[in-house]
Amino acid sequence: MTDYVAFGPIKCRVEVTGEIEHAHERLRKWLADLESLDAIVLTFAPDFQVEAIKPKAGRAVAAGHRKGMMTRHTAEHGLDMARQRESGSVVPEQPEPRQDPGKLEIQVAALFPTPVATAQLPEADRINAALKRLILEREAAQASTQHSNLGGWQSTWDFIDWGGPALQAVLKAGEALANRLTTDRQGRPARVEWKINCWANVNRKGHGNEFHTHPGAYWSGVYYVDDGGAGADPSLGGQLEVQDPRGVAPVMYAPLLAFAGPGGQALGAREMLQPRAGMMVMFPSWVQHGVRPYHGDGDRISVAFNLSV
Numbered sequence: 314m315t316d317y318v319a320f321g322p323i324k325c326r327v328e329v330t331g332e333i334e335h336a337h338e339r340l341r342k343w344l345a346d347l348e349s350l351d352a353i354v355l356t357f358a359p360d361f362q363v364e365a366i367k368p369k370a371g372r373a374v375a376a377g378h379r380k381g382m383m384t385r386h387t388a389e390h391g392l393d394m395a396r397q398r399e400s401g402s403v404v405p406e407q408p409e410p411r412q413d414p415g416k417l418e419i420q421v422a423a424l425f426p427t428p429v430a431t432a433q434l435p436e437a438d439r440i441n442a443a444l445k446r447l448i449l450e451r452e453a454a455q456a457s458t459q460h461s462n463l464g465g466w467q468s469t470w471d472f473i474d475w476g477g478p479a480l481q482a483v484l485k486a487g488e489a490l491a492n493r494l495t496t497d498r499q500g501r502p503a504r505v506e507w508k509i510n511c512w513a514n515v516n517r518k519g520h521g522n523e524f525h526t527h528p529g530a531y532w533s534g535v536y537y538v539d540d541g542g543a544g545a546d547p548s549l550g551g552q553l554e555v556q557d558p559r560g561v562a563p564v565m566y567a568p569l570l571a572f573a574g575p576g577g578q579a580l581g582a583r584e585m586l587q588p589r590a591g592m593m594v595m596f597p598s599w600v601q602h603g604v605r606p607y608h609g610d611g612d613r614i615s616v617a618f619n620l621s622v
């Protein structure tokens with residue numbers, strides 16, 4: 314009989330206990346969310362007074378900067394009160410120690426960087442005149458190969474056999490640049506006997522290259538023999554477009570936010586490099602890259618090469 318009478322309250326108590334557990338989980342999640350939001354707020358607004366939204370004089374309920382906002386303190390307080398009710402003890406509330414998060418010393422490590430190097434070659438005028446003549450002669454005699462190119466002409470991979478001293482000068486500079494950019498796993502300079510393959514490209518009005526990578530290589534490089542006037546007039550297009558290798562998820566989630574610091578504003582997006590005659594660009598071969606359409610009336614001529622081990 315007693316069991317029968319107690320059945321209702323027991324069932325009710327089980328349900329209430331479950332509700333309390335659920336409420337605890339939600340409060341813990343809100344607290345974690347607030348920690349994350351504080352970190353973002355203080356990164357972009359170091360002077361923001363986070364403690365200003367804490368309750369006054371040890372009371373549990375306080376108005377936040379935004380009406381109806383549950384502050385961290387009220388959430389913690391709610392959690393504490395729930396715990397106290399559960400254990401049957403009510404402990405006097407202790408004031409939190411005050412600190413100014415805006416004054417924290419922060420160390421930021423640029424983990425997993427993606428190097429994209431540029432260098433202007435000396436004697437570029439002499440090299441470019443010779444390469445332009447050779448490449449245009451070959452274009453007139455040989456059909457284009459087809460890889461990532463959207464229009465334009467791309468040579469076969471035997472460019473090293475007919476590129477002469479001018480191409481050798483470019484490739485020597487490419488190897489030197491790669492050696493400067495490469496270390497062993499302990500950070501010591503590494504000398505690598507690079508295997509090279511290279512080819513020539515000619516883009517004219519409307520031509521570009523779709524996004525691609527260069528599998529099977531460590532470094533990839535491009536050297537601009539002729540920028541087709543785009544170096545002086547960026548409206549002519551033909552930029553080298555490099556995608557953030559970490560993917561687009563960050564910018565899809567929070568398109569108005571970026572990482573503070575060098576390069577952070579392109580988070581999840583892309584960077585454009587304007588071609589300039591005589592300039593070499595080098596990047597890891599796994600980086601997604603493409604070439605924007607060229608709108609000029611000239612010849613946009615480049616040498617592309619891969620360095621593998």
Ligand SMILES: [Fe+2]
Nearest residue numbers: 525526527602
């Ligand atoms: Fe490429």
